[in-house]
Every structure is written in structure tokens, then in C-alpha cells.
Amino acid sequence: MKIHKYDTVIVGAGGAGMRAAIESTKRSRTAVLTKLYPTRSHTGAAQGGMAAALANVEEDNWEWHTFDTIKGGDYLVDQDAAEILAKEAIDAVLDLEKMGLPFNRTPDGTIDQRRFGGHSRSHGEAPVRRACYAADRTGHMILQTLYQNCVKEGVEFFNEFYVLDQLIVEEDGVKKSAGVVAFELATGEIHIFQAKAVVYASGGTGKFFKVTSNAHTLTGDGQAACFRRGLPLEDMEFFQFHPTGIWRMGILLTEGARGEGGILRNKDGERFMEKYAPVMKDLASRDVVSRAIYTEIREGRGCGPEGDHVYLDLTHLPPEQLDAKLPDITEFARTYLGIEPYTDPIPIQPTAHYAMGGIPTNVEGEVLADNDTVVPGLYAAGEVACVSVHGANRLGTNSLLDINVFGRRSGIAAAEYSAKHDFVELPENPAAFVEEQVEMLRDSTGTERVSEIRKELQETMDANVMVFRTEQTIKTAVEKIAELRKRYKNVSVQDKGKRFNTDLLEAIELGNLLDLAEVMATSALARKESRGGHYREDFPNRDDVNFMRHTMAYREVGDDGAESIRLDYKPVVTTRYQPMERKY
Amino acid sequence: MATPVLDKVEADSAASPYITATFRIRRFNPEVSDAAVWEDFTVEIDPKERVLDALHKIKWELDGTLTFRRSCAHGICGSDAMRINGRNRLACKTLIKDLSPEKPITVEPIKGLTVLKDLIVDMEPFFQAYRDVMPFLVTEGNEPTRERLQSAEDRERFDDTTKCILCAACTSSCPVFWNDGQYFGPAAIVNAHRFIFDSRDEAGEQRLEILNDKDGVWRCRTTFNCTDACPRGIEVTKAIAEVKKALITRRY
Numbered sequence: 017m018k019i020h021k022y023d024t025v026i027v028g029a030g031g032a033g034m035r036a037a038i039e040s041t042k043r044s045r046t047a048v049l050t051k052l053y054p055t056r057s058h059t060g061a062a063q064g065g066m067a068a069a070l071a072n073v074e075e076d077n078w079e080w081h082t083f084d085t086i087k088g089g090d091y092l093v094d095q096d097a098a099e100i101l102a103k104e105a106i107d108a109v110l111d112l113e114k115m116g117l118p119f120n121r122t123p124d125g126t127i128d129q130r131r132f133g134g135h136s137r138s139h140g141e142a143p144v145r146r147a148c149y150a151a152d153r154t155g156h157m158i159l160q161t162l163y164q165n166c167v168k169e170g171v172e173f174f175n176e177f178y179v180l181d182q183l184i185v186e187e188d189g190v191k192k193s194a195g196v197v198a199f200e201l202a203t204g205e206i207h208i209f210q211a212k213a214v215v216y217a218s219g220g221t222g223k224f225f226k227v228t229s230n231a232h233t234l235t236g237d238g239q240a241a242c243f244r245r246g247l248p249l250e251d252m253e254f255f256q257f258h259p260t261g262i263w264r265m266g267i268l269l270t271e272g273a274r275g276e277g278g279i280l281r282n283k284d285g286e287r288f289m290e291k292y293a294p295v296m297k298d299l300a301s302r303d304v305v306s307r308a309i310y311t312e313i314r315e316g317r318g319c320g321p322e323g324d325h326v327y328l329d330l331t332h333l334p335p336e337q338l339d340a341k342l343p344d345i346t347e348f349a350r351t352y353l354g355i356e357p358y359t360d361p362i363p364i365q366p367t368a369h370y371a372m373g374g375i376p377t378n379v380e381g382e383v384l385a386d387n388d389t390v391v392p393g394l395y396a397a398g399e400v401a402c403v404s405v406h407g408a409n410r411l412g413t414n415s416l417l418d419i420n421v422f423g424r425r426s427g428i429a430a431a432e433y434s435a436k437h438d439f440v441e442l443p444e445n446p447a448a449f450v451e452e453q454v455e456m457l458r459d460s461t462g463t464e465r466v467s468e469i470r471k472e473l474q475e476t477m478d479a480n481v482m483v484f485r486t487e488q489t490i491k492t493a494v495e496k497i498a499e500l501r502k503r504y505k506n507v508s509v510q511d512k513g514k515r516f517n518t519d520l521l522e523a524i525e526l527g528n529l530l531d532l533a534e535v536m537a538t539s540a541l542a543r544k545e546s547r548g549g550h551y552r553e554d555f556p557n558r559d560d561v562n563f564m565r566h567t568m569a570y571r572e573v574g575d576d577g578a579e580s581i582r583l584d585y586k587p588v589v590t591t592r593y594q595p596m597e598r599k600y
Numbered sequence: 601m602a603t604p605v606l607d608k609v610e611a612d613s614a615a616s617p618y619i620t621a622t623f624r625i626r627r628f629n630p631e632v633s634d635a636a637v638w639e640d641f642t643v644e645i646d647p648k649e650r651v652l653d654a655l656h657k658i659k660w661e662l663d664g665t666l667t668f669r670r671s672c673a674h675g676i677c678g679s680d681a682m683r684i685n686g687r688n689r690l691a692c693k694t695l696i697k698d699l700s701p702e703k704p705i706t707v708e709p710i711k712g713l714t715v716l717k718d719l720i721v722d723m724e725p726f727f728q729a730y731r732d733v734m735p736f737l738v739t740e741g742n743e744p745t746r747e748r749l750q751s752a753e754d755r756e757r758f759d760d761t762t763k764c765i766l767c768a769a770c771t772s773s774c775p776v777f778w779n780d781g782q783y784f785g786p787a788a789i790v791n792a793h794r795f796i797f798d799s800r801d802e803a804g805e806q807r808l809e810i811l812n813d814k815d816g817v818w819r820c821r822t823t824f825n826c827t828d829a830c831p832r833g834i835e836v837t838k839a840i841a842e843v844k845k846a847l848i849t850r851r852y
């Protein structure tokens with residue numbers, strides 16, 4: 017075991033982590049721990065764009081953007097946070113441009129903008145061009161640009177270090193962060209990072225679904241580490257299903273494809289979105305489009321022999337436009353489906369995409385231990401966190417924005433905190449939990465396989481807590497997850513070595529997925545209404561009287577050691593917009 | 601307007617899609633033995649799946665010790681460059697059906713970088729070469745309040761080289777790099793190109809000086825291996841040639 021001491025430790029080197037690191041390295045001695053090489057992070061997969069009311073191509077302002085964000089989130093958005101997001105968006109984009117990001121340009125040389133779902137002029141009147149983009153690899157360019165600037169600033173990285181535990185110490189009845197415990201992939205060695213401030217930027221948790229746009233490595237490690245240590249998780253029932261994933265594979269085809277004029281069609285060739293969203297049509301909010309697709313499929317208008325998908329039709333767009341604006345996704349269709357998008361429509365289905373919920377924070381990125389108490393020295397930003405700017409449903413292009421705005425804020429806040437505070441003393445045996453977990457898995461002679469449990473988990477999540485949910489399906493999932501958690505105690509790994517033991521790490525990641533799947537299903541069961549990404553067929557309407565509130569899930573351990581989840585609620589911050597019915 | 605009809609993909613998915621394929625994988629684990637060996641694994645798999653899917657199937661069902669890097673699974677993160685049937689490719693972007701799966705498919709780590717375990721190599725020297733070319737925008741004078749302007753044509757000049765995902769497929773396919781790891785290698789030059797030809801940047805001279813070094817661009821012997829290997833379709837050799845030309849003419 018090795019012990020390191022840094023003022024600030026950042027967990028994760030995606031967009032949020034590196035944006036935080038650039039600020040924090042200027043102000044404090046910072047280490048970034050990341051399980052992937054920074055440029056491998058899933059921010060690089062983002063395609064379509066980053067929202068900001070630059071008004072470069074048509075009239076726009078941050079107030080409209082704020083409204084769209086709140087409406088898109090089905091009014092579960094904290095409005096103070098949404099306002100910050102939309103206001104600071106403009107500088108966030110300009111900062112990236114100054115750091116070197118090669119945005120697409122307008123004829124007069126300014127940053128070009130395009131349409132995206134849910135973004136509108138004058139509170140829903142018509143679609144507006146608000147998404148700043150670099151072809152269909154905006155996330156790739158953000159990730160590269162931020163890494164380049166980390167190289168420039170001399171940010172210190174610990175690559176292929178897996179953070180597996182959060183150290184929390186109670187001082188005078190206050191929970192404080194003392195640091196983190198990490199596992200070094202190359203050697204199997206355990207490292208303690210004592211830090212005055214820790215920032216979680218470890219990304220999403222989509223791998224508990226089978227059809228997903230998320231990377232294999234998005235296993236919710238940060239959420240799970242905090243939850244296990246008694247910190248709450250907010251709004252975990254809200255997960256976004258993106259309408260256009262490649263059929264069966266889940267690989268994303270950006271909404272930018274519809275922003276460029278792409279159309280969804282059923283087996284009769286009908287542009288069915290006209291029925292569901294007469295104004296915004298194919299560019300309605302994602303939850304609306306995903307439900308429309310499944311409604312078409314269920315009512316027998318799906319395509320293919322099994323009628324299990326619909327088409328994204330780009331064939332009416334000029335090939336030059338596809339080449340210039342959508343080169344990567346058209347390439348995906350060619351590589352993975354053998355389809356030529358110039359001439360053939362692309363089979364798609366909704367794909368599990370984005371976790372709206374996560375570690376609750378305030379607008380400075382400080383992590384909350386309950387509805388109002390912050391955990392001194394602990395911060396979170398990006399997909400791992402819940403500020404909450406996305407509420408019940410995130411608008412496309414608002415996450416690349418979120419990671420930049422709140423990554424920056426939390427990096428500054430954490431570094432300022434570490435400048436003013438001392439180290440919190442490490443708990444006794446800080447590595448104990450991780451050591452025990454690693455030993456247990458390595459020495460286990462159990463008969464369960466990680467891959468089998470993971471597969472069953474993914475199948476039950478897809479079948480029961482995806483686009484449509486009912487009391488019964490969610491209960492089925494809850495029971496199945498409980499069974500899998502029991503079986504998980506009996507898993508073993510084949511690789512008993514120390515070097516690059518990815519077999520062992522996959523087992524640990526599965527443990528995290530199981531914990532978080534349970535939180536998600538439990539939170540979903542209790543929310544007896546439909547809102548944004550959470551759609552209950554048995555409660556098809558939004559219920560503002562009983563459910564205009566954030567879910568806060570806590571892990572409880574009884575005297576007998578039995579674990580359970582306790583649900584509590586937190587009010588939504590409302591400033592200027594009163595909830596209205598959501599129509600597109 | 602095209603009306604969608606049942607397409608080929610669905611037509612042939614009705615028959616049993618599975619085939620039996622053998623993967624001949626180069627194994628190495630210094631915790632077990634100092635020698636690398638070939639090991640064969642036979643799996644039933646849909647040939648429309650990726651080599652990465654086959655590696656997962658082997659790891660998850662046959663041998664958990666098989667070790668490789670991967671993350672995104674669709675060619676965007678650069679984790680899984682490896683030598684497949686003797687050619688550098690991303691395992692997640694290579695479909696089994698395109699590899700003549702009637703014969704054993706060989707899978708080895710990329711060459712020229714130290715193998716650490718199975719398909720995992722030491723990427724540090726690769727990233728060091730990248731960091732050495734100043735891969736970041738350098739500007740002088742006061743920052744404008746709004747964005748810097750750039751015409752669409754100026755933006756186009758370095759578009760190709762912004763696509764790089766730092767997978768190392770190019771550098772590890774280069775015979776010059778195999779012989780001498782001091783050579784910067786194509787990926788570093790591609791990333792220098794990305795800034796040298798960016799109209800907003802003002803450190804082109806410095807980067808060119810770095811690449812004028814004995815381990816710089818002049819080592820390139822234009823074998824085109826890099827261009828063939830690049831999974832992002834970047835015209836790597838062309839980018840290197842543009843840098844060479846810029847060194848001679850000092851115009852870029």
C-alpha cells in the first residue's frame with residue numbers, strides 16, 4: 017500500500033474531470049486519477065453538439081435556453097442551476113474555442129450552430145439553431161482539446177488507477193471527505209490518496225442496460241463508492257433512452273441527424289412523429305420520441321421481420337451534406353450494418369443513454385449529505401452528479417455543456433477549499449474495505465460467473481425498467497436484482513494474478529452496477545407518476561401535487577447487517593417558471 | 601423520397617447466423633512465464649459481430665485471464681488497436697466476416713511498444729512523443745472577447761488530422777518506428793500537423809523545429825503503412841508530406 021498526499025484529487029478524466037483539472041491545477045497541487053487514459057473517456061463519443069445561446073446564426077438568448085432546459089426536464093429541474101447553465105454556456109463555448117477547439121464555422125468565420133431536440137425560440141415557438149458543433153464529433157473535439165490543455169498546464173495524471181472507495185470521516189458529527197482509495201491496474205497495488213478536496217467526475221452508469229450507447233467502462237463506480245459510504249443518490253429513476261441507437265447494438269446516431277433534416281419512419285414509410293409532436297416533429301424531446309417509437313412498434317408498425325425497430329431516413333439529404341456534417345455516424349451505418357445511408361434508411365431503436373440522476377450537489381459542485389448539508393471537501397460534476405439541470409429528461413447538447421460549466425465550477429471550488437483547509441486525518445486502515453473486496457473476489461471458489469450475472473441484469477433492466485414501466489415490471493426487476501445480488505456473493509474470477517487483472521475489476525464493476533440498479537428500480541417503483549424519462553403506464557400523467565420533488569435514496573444497514581434502501585424527497589428549486597403541460 | 605423497404609440485413613438474419621471460428625491469440629503474462637505463446641480458442645459466433653465481441657466471448661466464457669483494453673466498442677476511444685491477421689486494426693471496428701474466418705484469425709499486440717500482458721502494451725512512449733510536439737493551441741497577444749474568427753476554408757485545412765483518436769495503430773505499423781523507438785512516429789506528426797495548419801496558432805515554427813530533429817519527419821520513408829492502418833481514415837502519409845513541405849518552404 018502506498019500513501020499519496022495532494023491538495024485536490026479529481027476522480028475521472030472525461031470532459032468534467034479535465035475541465036475541473038485545468039482550473040484546479042492552476043490553484044492547487046492536483047492529481048487526476050482515471051481508470052482510462054484520459055482520451056479514452058466516453059465524452060469522446062459525444063457527437064451532436066454543445067448548446068449555447070450565442071445567437072451567431074439567428075436570434076437567441078440564454079433566457080430561452082433556460083426555459084427549454086426546464087421544460088425539457090419536465091419541471092423537475094432546479095431552476096437556479098438551469099439559469100447558471102444557460103448563462104455560463106456562452107463563456108463555456110468561447111473558452112473552448114480559445115483553448116483551440118475546431119468548431120465548424122459560419123461563412124463569416126464565427127462558430128456555426130445547428131438545431132437540436134427541444135431547443136426553441138421564444139418558449140417553444142419554433143426550433144432554434146443553438147448547438148455549437150464540430151461535425152458529428154463534438155465530444156471527441158472537446159475531449160482532445162481539454163487533454164491538450166491539460167498537457168499545456170502540466171496536469172498530473174494517474175492513468176489506469178481505479179478509485180474503489182471514498183474515505184469519509186466524521187468529525188464533530190460532520191461527515192468529511194478524507195480522500196480516496198485506488199487500485200492500480202498495472203500492478204494490482206492499492207494506493208491511498210489523502211486529499212483536502214476530492215472531485216468526482218467519473219461519468220455515467222449505462223452498462224446496467226443491454227442496448228446502450230454507453231461504453232463498457234461506464235459502471236457508476238463513483239456513485240456506488242459514495243452511496244456505499246452513506247451518501248444519498250438523487251433522482252436515480254430518471255434515465256434517458258435516446259431514440260436513435262443502431263438496432264440491437266445501441267451505438268448512437270446523433271439527434272443532429274434529425275437536426276440536419278433526417279426523418280423517422282415506420283414500416284409504412286409514414287413520418288409518424290407528426291402524430292405525436294405536431295410542432296417539433298422529429299425534434300421533440302427525447303423521451304417523447306422514444307415512446308413514440310415504441311408505440312409504433314407495439315402497434316405493429318415496426319420494421320423488419322420481427323417488427324422491432326423503425327427507420328432513420330437520411331436518403332433525401334444530399335450526400336455532400338452527410339459527408340460534411342455527419343461523417344462519423346454514416347460511417348457507423350456502413351461499418352456495423354453494411355448499409356449505405358445515401359440510399360438506404362438505417363434501422364434504429366431507442367438506446368439507454370444518459371443518467372439524469374447521480375450524486376446530489378449544489379451549484380458550486382459541493383456534494384450533499386442530505387437535503388441541505390454539504391460534505392466538506394467533497395465535490396462532483398458531470399454525468400456522475402445531479403445538480404439538477406436535467407431534471408426528469410436531459411435536452412440533447414446540454415450535457416457537454418454541463419460538464420464544462422460545472423466541471424469548471426467544481427474545479428475552482430475544490431481548489432479554493434483546499435487552499436483554506438487542512439487535511440482530514442485518514443481513518444484507521446483506510447485500505448481495509450478495498451483489500452477485503454479484492455481478496456474475497458480473488459480467493460473465492462464460488463461457482464457464479466460475472467458475465468452471466470451481468471447478462472441477466474442487463475436483460476431484466478431492458479425488459480422491465482426501460483421506456484415503459486409499470487408497478488409489475490419494476491417489481492419483477494427489483495426481485496431479480498435482489499436474486500442477482502445474492503448470487504453475486506458467490507462469484508469468482510479466473511485471473512488470480514496482480515498485473516492488469518481486468519477480470520477482477522469487471523467483477524468489482526458488476527458489484528457497482530448491481531447496487532445502482534437496485535437504487536434505480538426502488539426509486540422508480542415509488543414514483544407513481546410519469547415525468548420525463550420515467551414513464552409509468554399505470555400512472556400515465558405527471559402528478560405535481562405528490563411528485564414535484566427529487567428522490568433521495570440512502571443505503572441503510574440494520575443492526576443485523578441487513579442492507580436496505582431508504583427513500584426521502586427534496587423540494588425542487590423554482591424561480592421564474594411555473595410548471596405547465598409539456599407539449600412539442 | 602425513398603420509402604423504406606425490407607432490406608438485405610433482415611433478409612439473411614433469418615437463417616442461423618452462427619459460424620465456428622478459431623482465434624489464435626498471442627498470450628504473454630510475465631507472472632506466469634517469460635515466454636509468449638500462441639493459444640487457440642474456438643467460439644460459435646455471428647460473423648457480423650466484431651472481433652472485440654469474440655474477445656469478450658472468450659474472456660467471459662472460456663478464459664477470464666485473457667487481457668486487453670477496450671471501452672467504447674465503436675471505434676472512437678482508441679483503446680483496442682491490435683494486430684489482427686497481421687494488420688493493425690481496432691478490434692471493435694473489425695467484423696469477423698471480413699477476416700476469412702474459415703481460417704484461424706490471429707490476434708497479437710501492436711508492435712514496437714513493450715508488451716505488458718497479452719494484448720496490452722506500454723503506451724507511455726507513444727503518449728510522450730505526442731506530448732513532445734506541443735499538441736496545444738499557442739496564441740499571442742490579447743484574447744478577443746468573442747471567438748477567434750476562422751474561415752471555413754482555413755478550418756478545412758486541418759480537418760483530417762483533428763480526427764485522430766491516439767490509438768497508435770499508425771505508429772506501431774511503421775517499420776522505422778519498429779527499428780528505432782526514438783522516432784516520433786506518425787501519430788505525433790499528425791497531431792503536430794493539426795496545429796501547424798490551424799490559422800489561429802502561432803507556434804508553427806517551434807513545432808517544425810522539433811520535427812526537423814534527427815528523430816523527426818525526415819525519418820519517414822513513405823511506406824504508407826500508417827495510412828493503411830488508420831481506423832479513422834486519416835491520410836497520415838499526406839499529413840507527414842505536408843509537414844515536410846512546410847519545413848522546406850516555411851510556408852503553412
Ligand SMILES: Cc1cc2nc3c(=O)[nH]c(=O)nc-3n(C[C@H](O)[C@H](O)[C@H](O)COP(=O)(O)OP(=O)(O)OC[C@H]3O[C@@H](n4cnc5c(N)ncnc54)[C@H](O)[C@@H]3O)c2cc1C
Pocket residue numbers: 027028029030031032033049050051052053054057058059060061062063064065066067154155177178179180217218219220229230231234237238268270369370397398399400412413414415416417419
Ligand atoms: C454516444 C454518446 C453521444 C453523446 N452525445 C452528446 C451530445 O452530442 N451532446 C451532449 O451534450 N451530450 C452528449 N452525450 C452525453 C455526454 O457525452 C456525457 O454525458 C458526458 O460526456 C459525460 O462526461 P463526464 O466527464 O461526466 O464522464 P466521462 O467522459 O464518461 O468520463 C468519465 C471518466 O471517469 C473515469 N472513471 C470512471 N470510473 C472511475 C474510477 N472508478 N476510478 C477512476 N476513474 C474513473 C473514466 O476513466 C473517465 O475518464 C453523449 C453521450 C453518448 C454516450
Ligand code: SF4
Pocket residue numbers: 763764765766767768769770771786787790829830831832833834836
Ligand atoms: S493517426 Fe489514425 S492510426 Fe494514428 S493514432 Fe491517430 S487515429 Fe490512430
Ligand code: FES
Pocket residue numbers: 669670671672673674675676677678679680681690691692693
Ligand atoms: S473500444 Fe474504443 S476504439 Fe475500440
